[in-house]
Amino acid sequence: MARKPADQTVHVDEILYAAAIIFHRKGYQGATMADIAAEVNLTAGSLYHYFPSKEDLLMAVLDAGLSLITGKVRDVIEGDDPPADKLRAIITIHILSEIDNIHIATAVIFESRALLEVPGVREQYIRQRDTLERLYRDVIEAGIAAGDFRAVDVGIFVKTLFGALNWVNVWYREGGRLSGAEIAGEIAETFLHALTPAGGA
Amino acid sequence: MARKPADQTVHVDEILYAAAIIFHRKGYQGATMADIAAEVNLTAGSLYHYFPSKEDLLMAVLDAGLSLITGKVRDVIEGDDPPADKLRAIITIHILSEIDNIHIATAVIFESRALLEVPGVREQYIRQRDTLERLYRDVIEAGIAAGDFRAVDVGIFVKTLFGALNWVNVWYREGGRLSGAEIAGEIAETFLHALTPAGGA
């Protein structure tokens, strides 16, 4: 036994996804290379053919997760709908994307800390995270400027919103009382309401 | 060298606090008993004089954290102020307590996952968490019943709120732009606004 037939060969993306699953289940430090390998029917050593180290594997997962959400949010934000519509749309797509990629999304939230000490990686991660944050900030600032939103502290508001969005990964269960879309709608409504100017509808 | 003079002797609570610091810094799995011991000038083995295992140490930290917040919130909730005042007050005390005990609070949020597989502990933890959640639910339901709040989905709303509150631990830095009280005020305002009935002030 050595190289497997072509149709059983594993692809990098599958390993990345398997890693996300295991990181989600056991946390980065609790996950073993053997766990991850088993998820794709390989042995631990084989993973090194694809990733130079466990740390690199985590980096790849985090990068994939942040890029994914950022990409989706950015797609939705194009155009010139009013800020309220944009905000509702990005909150919705953000939540739906998370739920749809819950292993990767949860890894981003919980396991990024493990890399925050690795210099170089840290900056890269923070940059990516700030990029996403800025998309939200811009929409909210535009809404305030237009008088559509109440004048909140945008920095705090965005952190608050992100906390709420991230936390969805923690409590969401498939087949629960509400669908992902319903949850997204409810949460979007909460934050839209929070921005409604005094006296507004 | 063996037993230290009485005035240098370490107390259980100090170990618990040291553990919280290290768990916060490295995560439960990344923390070594030696790290924790070093924080109180002991050797790893000595910790077993106080806690039967690393897992028990984590349990103690989580328990302390949840009890702390629940206690503070419960204190504030007594009396019969209107729901809006109560909600503002508990959000505020919740955030201030977290910030004031950031190592323990962060451990509760990030490291409880490590114990969620240990049966017995899991139920205990979930029970404590639900107790806290119920305090919030009750206030919000009372507000809705009184017509002071808009009729949100209370389950989702509370999860959303908790996500936001928990996340404060992640981004809060001492000496930042705003004080803890200002942050708490801003966040409380956000959620109060979110509950304002349509047409209300």
Next chain:
DNA sequence: TCTATAATTAAATATACATTTGATTAATAA
């Protein structure tokens, strides 16, 4: 068909801990 390369494995390396054990010394109670 032959050859180079890619994918894979089993087994070896090396280390890093959690926990245990058996002393050793301070404090305290008798």
Next chain:
DNA sequence: TTATTAATCAAATGTATATTTAATTATAGA
């Protein structure tokens, strides 16, 4: 004072696990 107990340590134990190595086999291209 003297025994008992509490607090501590250094050193052993044993295991778990990231990573490396050397071999093996499939695949694809010439």
